Amino acid sequence: MASRFKKIRLSTKGFADVIDITAEVRGFIDEVDESDGLLTVMVPGATGAVTTIEYESGLVNDFKKLLEELIPQDGYYEHNERWGDGNGFSHLRASLLGPSLTIPFKSNRPLLGTWQQVVFCDFDNRRREREIVLSVVF
Amino acid sequence: MASRFKKIRLSTKGFADVIDITAEVRGFIDEVDESDGLLTVMVPGATGAVTTIEYESGLVNDFKKLLEELIPQDGYYEHNERWGDGNGFSHLRASLLGPSLTIPFKSNRPLLGTWQQVVFCDFDNRRREREIVLSVVF
Amino acid sequence: MASRFKKIRLSTKGFADVIDITAEVRGFIDEVDESDGLLTVMVPGATGAVTTIEYESGLVNDFKKLLEELIPQDGYYEHNERWGDGNGFSHLRASLLGPSLTIPFKSNRPLLGTWQQVVFCDFDNRRREREIVLSVVF
DSSP states (O other): OOOOEEEEEEOOOSSSSEOOHHHHHHHHHHHHHSSSEEEEEEOOOOEEEEEEEEEHHHHHHHHHHHHHHHHHHTTTOOOHHHHHHHOOOOOOHHHHHHHHEEEEEETTTTOOOOOEEEEEESSSOOOOEEEEEEEEEE | OOOEEEEEEEEEEEESSEOOOOHHHHHHHHSSSSSEEEEEEESSSSTTEEEEEEOOHHHHHHHHHHHHSSSTTTTTOOOHHHHOOOOOHHHHHHHOSSSEHHHHHHEEEEOOOTTTTEEEEEOOOOOOOEEEEEEOOO | OEEEEEEEEEEESSEEEEEEEEHHHHHHHHHSSSSSSSEEOOOSTTEEEEEEEEEOOHHHHHHHHHHHHSSOTTTTHHHHHHHOOOHHHHHHHHHHHOEEEEEEEEEEOOOOTTEEEEEEEEEEOOEEEEEEEEEEEE
């Protein structure tokens, strides 16, 4: 058995920036030396998350609106009182969705649906340079 | 190290159909040739999700009601405007819960609690024939 | 390839008790004999969950408040009618967040952000003695 890692760098806009990273996931799985195994996508950071979605702009807008309804940006958060960075909403959205996603791959392809894309969500309240970790075991 | 896969087929009713797949998970883990490792359950598709729940009908109803409150079927969704298939709510529920779940197994048994079942949730707005992927690495 | 397991025991207060288990995660990864792989944290039980958060008391309070807003303790739940244990809200919170989290590790360190802690959330409505499973494959 072995594991392989890759870091991908993303320039994000924050405020629920939803970025399709499916091509990076497919590319990484295609280049590993074993054909079958598990891939984990991990966000090292407490204001980002990973999930899957049908990546079309209408639905992405619906997703942003849902998060604003569940966890409004201008709500009252103790975190903001203490740290003054105003990103309490970012943290809560990230903790609710979760920072990692695990996907099996077979014959060097992730077992995703046709209309299912892997997305990184940057919930922070400013532009960020992010590093996302792709890790496989096989 | 090695990995093994199995696809299970399910006929679902949609509209937050919550289906107990614990027996299939236990059966698959029981038949693999190594006793210890990690299992991932994956939904290839953007309107389904996997989680665990105490599978009794009262709680399953509560879970459906919660999802209807958080993400109502008849809400306004841009996705519906564009695609006309009326399943914007299905997609959002799936993205919020997530498409995969990873469970360690030991001595050929998943490390679940006594009252904890693995469930596939079909959030789509019609009957579907689904394939769910079970994958283990060890 | 191989897998290793460790159980950690926690005395919890319930009612969304959010417990930082990052030190236990780091300690376990540090002691395994391979440097790189995947770690899964698993809650065997249907009223607990795992996620990551910046573990400072303001944000932890915000997180508890969010869960109370989304899934109130004193809401009406069929589960409570049937079982009389009053923890319908606990189950729903656990199913929404999910019982497991997978984190890659490299050079015997989990790939977490500096301000990102791994937390076990006990949503039950009473004190509990809990066993959480840490599992690695490499």
